[in-house]
Amino acid sequence: MKQWRYLVPIAVFAVLAAVFLVNLRMGRSVPESPMIGQPAPEFSLPSLRDPSTMVGTHDIADQFYLLNIWAFWCEVCHYEHPFLLELARSGVPIYGLNWKDERDEALSLIDTRGDPFVWSAIDEHGVAVIDYGVSGAPETFLIGPDRTILAKHTGELTPESWEAKFVPLIEAHRAGG
Amino acid sequence: MIPELGQFALVLALCLALVQAALPLAGSFAGRPDWMALARPAAAGQFVFVAFAYGILAYAFLTDDFTVLFVASNSHSALPTAYKFAAVWGGHEGSLLLWMLVLSTWTLAVAFGSRNQPADFSSRVIGVLGIVSVGILLFTLVTSNPFDRIPGAIEGRDLNPALQDPSMVVHPPTLYLGYVGTAVPFAFAVAALLAGRLDKDWARWARPWTIVAWLLLTAGIAFGAWWAYYEFGWGGWWVWDPVENASFLPWLMTTALIHSLAVTERRGIFKSWTVLLAIAAFTLSLLGTFLVRSGILDSVHSFASDPTRGLFILGLLGVISGGALVLYAVRASSLEAEGGFRLVSRESFLLANNILLVIATILILLGTLYPLFIEAFRATDVSVGEPYFNLVFLIPMLPLAALLGLGMHAAWQKMSMGALLARLRWLVPIALILAIVYPLVAYGATSVMTVVGVGTGVWVVLTSLIEPVSRMLDSRSVRLTRAQWGMFAAHLGVGLFIVGATVTSGFDAEREVPMRIGESAEIEGYEFELLDLRTIEGPNFTAEEGEFELRRDGELVATLRPQDRVYRVRTAQMTEAAIDGNLFRDVFVSLGADLGAGSWSVKLHYKPMIRFVWIGCAVMAFGGLLAATDRRYREPARERAKSRSAVGKPAGQGAR
Amino acid sequence: MRWLTIPLALALGAAALAQSDVEGFEDPAQNERYRDFLHTLRCPQCTNQSVAESPGGTADDIKRLVRERMAAGQTDAEIRAYLVSRYGDVISYRPPFKPSTWLLWLAPALLLAGGGFVFARILRTRMQQPLDEDLDS
Numbered sequence A: 001m002k003q004w005r006y007l008v009p010i011a012v013f014a015v016l017a018a019v020f021l022v023n024l025r026m027g028r029s030v031p032e033s034p035m036i037g038q039p040a041p042e043f044s045l046p047s048l049r050d051p052s053t054m055v056g057t058h059d060i061a062d063q064f065y066l067l068n069i070w071a072f073w074c075e076v077c078h079y080e081h082p083f084l085l086e087l088a089r090s091g092v093p094i095y096g097l098n099w100k101d102e103r104d105e106a107l108s109l110i111d112t113r114g115d116p117f118v119w120s121a122i123d124e125h126g127v128a129v130i131d132y133g134v135s136g137a138p139e140t141f142l143i144g145p146d147r148t149i150l151a152k153h154t155g156e157l158t159p160e161s162w163e164a165k166f167v168p169l170i171e172a173h174r175a176g177g
Numbered sequence B: 001m002i003p004e005l006g007q008f009a010l011v012l013a014l015c016l017a018l019v020q021a022a023l024p025l026a027g028s029f030a031g032r033p034d035w036m037a038l039a040r041p042a043a044a045g046q047f048v049f050v051a052f053a054y055g056i057l058a059y060a061f062l063t064d065d066f067t068v069l070f071v072a073s074n075s076h077s078a079l080p081t082a083y084k085f086a087a088v089w090g091g092h093e094g095s096l097l098l099w100m101l102v103l104s105t106w107t108l109a110v111a112f113g114s115r116n117q118p119a120d121f122s123s124r125v126i127g128v129l130g131i132v133s134v135g136i137l138l139f140t141l142v143t144s145n146p147f148d149r150i151p152g153a154i155e156g157r158d159l160n161p162a163l164q165d166p167s168m169v170v171h172p173p174t175l176y177l178g179y180v181g182t183a184v185p186f187a188f189a190v191a192a193l194l195a196g197r198l199d200k201d202w203a204r205w206a207r208p209w210t211i212v213a214w215l216l217l218t219a220g221i222a223f224g225a226w227w228a229y230y231e232f233g234w235g236g237w238w239v240w241d242p243v244e245n246a247s248f249l250p251w252l253m254t255t256a257l258i259h260s261l262a263v264t265e266r267r268g269i270f271k272s273w274t275v276l277l278a279i280a281a282f283t284l285s286l287l288g289t290f291l292v293r294s295g296i297l298d299s300v301h302s303f304a305s306d307p308t309r310g311l312f313i314l315g316l317l318g319v320i321s322g323g324a325l326v327l328y329a330v331r332a333s334s335l336e337a338e339g340g341f342r343l344v345s346r347e348s349f350l351l352a353n354n355i356l357l358v359i360a361t362i363l364i365l366l367g368t369l370y371p372l373f374i375e376a377f378r379a380t381d382v383s384v385g386e387p388y389f390n391l392v393f394l395i396p397m398l399p400l401a402a403l404l405g406l407g408m409h410a411a412w413q414k415m416s417m418g419a420l421l422a423r424l425r426w427l428v429p430i431a432l433i434l435a436i437v438y439p440l441v442a443y444g445a446t447s448v449m450t451v452v453g454v455g456t457g458v459w460v461v462l463t464s465l466i467e468p469v470s471r472m473l474d475s476r477s478v479r480l481t482r483a484q485w486g487m488f489a490a491h492l493g494v495g496l497f498i499v500g501a502t503v504t505s506g507f508d509a510e511r512e513v514p515m516r517i518g519e520s521a522e523i524e525g526y527e528f529e530l531l532d533l534r535t536i537e538g539p540n541f542t543a544e545e546g547e548f549e550l551r552r553d554g555e556l557v558a559t560l561r562p563q564d565r566v567y568r569v570r571t572a573q574m575t576e577a578a579i580d581g582n583l584f585r586d587v588f589v590s591l592g593a594d595l596g597a598g599s600w601s602v603k604l605h606y607k608p609m610i611r612f613v614w615i616g617c618a619v620m621a622f623g624g625l626l627a628a629t630d631r632r633y634r635e636p637a638r639e640r641a642k643s644r645s646a647v648g649k650p651a652g653q654g655a656r
Numbered sequence C: 001m002r003w004l005t006i007p008l009a010l011a012l013g014a015a016a017l018a019q020s021d022v023e024g025f026e027d028p029a030q031n032e033r034y035r036d037f038l039h040t041l042r043c044p045q046c047t048n049q050s051v052a053e054s055p056g057g058t059a060d061d062i063k064r065l066v067r068e069r070m071a072a073g074q075t076d077a078e079i080r081a082y083l084v085s086r087y088g089d090v091i092s093y094r095p096p097f098k099p100s101t102w103l104l105w106l107a108p109a110l111l112l113a114g115g116g117f118v119f120a121r122i123l124r125t126r127m128q129q130p131l132d133e134d135l136d137s
Helices: A002-026 A075-089 A103-113 A127-131 A159-176 B002-030 B039-062 B069-074 B081-089 B092-113 B119-143 B167-181 B183-195 B200-232 B242-267 B271-293 B307-335 B346-376 B386-407 B417-424 B427-443 B448-473 B482-507 B610-628 B637-647 C002-017 C028-039 C058-071 C076-087 C099-127
Strands: A044-046 A054-056 A065-070 A094-099 A120-123 A139-143 A149-154 B509-515 B520-523 B526-537 B541-552 B555-560 B563-567 B572-576 B578-582 B585-596 B599-608
Touching: A002 B271, A002 B307, A002 B346, A065 A075, A075 A094, A075 A103, A075 A159, A094 A127, A103 A120, A120 A127, A127 C058, A127 C076, A139 A159, A149 A159, B002 B039, B002 B092, B002 B119, B039 B069, B039 B081, B039 B092, B039 B119, B069 B092, B081 B092, B081 B167, B092 B119, B092 B167, B092 B183, B119 B183, B119 B307, B167 B183, B167 B200, B167 B242, B167 B271, B183 B200, B183 B271, B183 B307, B200 B242, B200 B271, B200 B610, B242 B271, B242 B346, B271 B307, B271 B346, B346 B386, B346 C099, B386 B417, B386 B448, B386 B482, B386 C099, B417 B427, B417 B448, B427 B448, B427 B482, B448 B482, B482 B599, B482 B610, B509 B520, B509 C028, B520 B599, B526 B599, B541 B585, B541 B599, B555 B578, B555 B585, B563 B585, B572 B585, B578 B610, B585 B610, C028 C058, C028 C076, C058 C076
Parallel strands: A044 A120, A065 A094, A094 A120
Antiparallel strands: A044 A054, A065 A139, A139 A149, B509 B599, B520 B526, B526 B541, B541 B555, B541 B563, B563 B572, B578 B585, B585 B599
């Protein structure tokens, strides 16, 4: 029947409309990082407290730990700070990557409000930051005893996101052995 | 109290739009002249109320009425007056009101311009426009009311600093006039489908409206590109951003439509195809509105996103476009007509034109929407940007430009290839030589891409000029009609654009260097010396201004003062480039970032022949203006028959 | 010890760039390659802007990384591959050629072929139809 070709436009339109509907319903999502499941990149950078000494992944034992990218200029990092302190006090090792900051300002944050980090490294040019595929601050990585990246959280690390995203992975990893 | 009047006016406009949408259409089927006669008054009334509502909003801005939420979010008492006026379209709600004003203006124009058309036809056209009006008015009142009130702010949040520029006054209205103008051929097309027939007269009525919408869209897009070029200071003027593509897609379809209408007007064929193009052009306009306001795509240009709004517009699209396409599926077959032509004929070239333009449209649409498809199907995200579009757009466009030169001179129905090529073949070697020699001489370099691009552009320029020039030189030949002048001018504009775009992307240069006072940097033989850095206070911003001396071969060319502005209210930072330009090149400097210790990172750009891009677009639009105002559109049918028999049959070649 | 070669090359390259606050290359051809390449990378922090256009933050760090790697002799493809391995395909404005993007890359050829087919068919139909003898519009 010759008439079928007149149905093509409305068919194409219907498919497009369906795709848009799906997209609207889904909302924007953060693309998953390709670093998950990869070995945590090594780095060796000056320490924030004493820039003449180097700190890095070679100082970290095989264990569960968090790597937190932070800066004084990052407003949300200030909101996240108390919860990081809480985690640190409960025994979670947290290592910091201080990104493109003024050293005195960075120090002022952790000196006046408490230091949740075992140490913080200065990443002035974002070498390690890019190596981890970080696009902004704050971001937090969960790394396991086999030195692979288990998860990544973009934005403020809240108790809810900690519970929902990181804790199950730790427990699963422990159970799996 | 006064803003509420604005809202009330919109409600009244909606009521009139409902009348305008329902009764004339019903009347045309029921044979009720009294209902059909309501079309024009309803359209006029709707226009009055929409204009009134718009005026109220403008008044609220000009009087700093911060009890209106939209005004408080987009204005400030220190904002210069011109920008207060333009701030009406500085955000989603107000720009929607502009959309509505433009639509009712077009509707009014069509209502009065259609007085010579049969009542059932014109009432259907106005009725369809009424349906669109109802949709947009509902959308405004339900989800995007610009007259929402707040208890009262002491001061406004200021207009987005990126929009505080003279181009803000010109670009959106022009663009909207073009964008929304595609609703007119759409209405014509739906009216034809409802009647189940269309003839050459239909095409003759539809064509000038389409051309005017096209030329406004051309101008609007060009303004936008020009604005991005000088505003952002990174020398780019088209990056295939989703919002840019959203305006370009209707342009491509409307261009195809103009050419398809030419065939329908002349031969009475390609009718269902023309109707489909008209529906597609407006659908893409609505789609653009959807993409920009629903938050579904990432763009620096998009409005604040809101999925509810997105759903509403999607619903509008479904009713308006979906409805039209269903009607098309049912009725289009009754529009088929016989009419032969041969391989070498104007129809054949116009057919190729349409196919290539449709291919370009599909490719750009695909690239723009691909990230959405991928997200919906949960595969890994991809980004589709310049590298893809620049390459892929050329694939249908280069053949189109080449064929363009021939098509302008092809006769209707059939022609011998020899006759067509007779004069034109001499232009090929000229174009080729110019394409190789000029860049070598001017820029000291050449490449396959630039030869192809410049050669094609020069080919189009030469083939556009040859007919007007030869007719001017030969006093015995028949004069060109205004429409023919328009056609040659528009295509000349295309050629100039191609040359400009090729040269500027092939031979431009950019550098980013740290500079201190007293230091110099060089780009393509132009030397920039930083003389001074000082702080300047503007009406609503504070700026660091650099004073640069631009020299070539030691001679002073210009003093340029780029600024890095910080707007006080929104604490947003904007850079203002300083440009020195002449016909053959722009050179410009902008301040990047403060590196501290008196050193700034400075961006230098060299853009050869960029002005040909703007001039090309202006000439295109001017050609459209000429074509749209041709005598045959301004005379009623009787007069046309008289004047044609007086002049006699024009020579076989040439446009119509 | 192969894992040392890249860091070594980078260190040498960085040394070659010396005071790496220069935001580009002195040699125009190299600079053009550098700037063109930046235009094909998407700034991870921005809403749809290239690294070339983006004003700061991550973009600056990526620019520096690209400069160092280019100075160390890496090709565009290698640098792109590295960034994609860290950020995913989103960071490249040139979509990859993999099954999920076949349609994107094959579309031009497919559409041209389809267009040619349509043109031929319509033309053939019309060539069999009579011309309009008294055509004057």
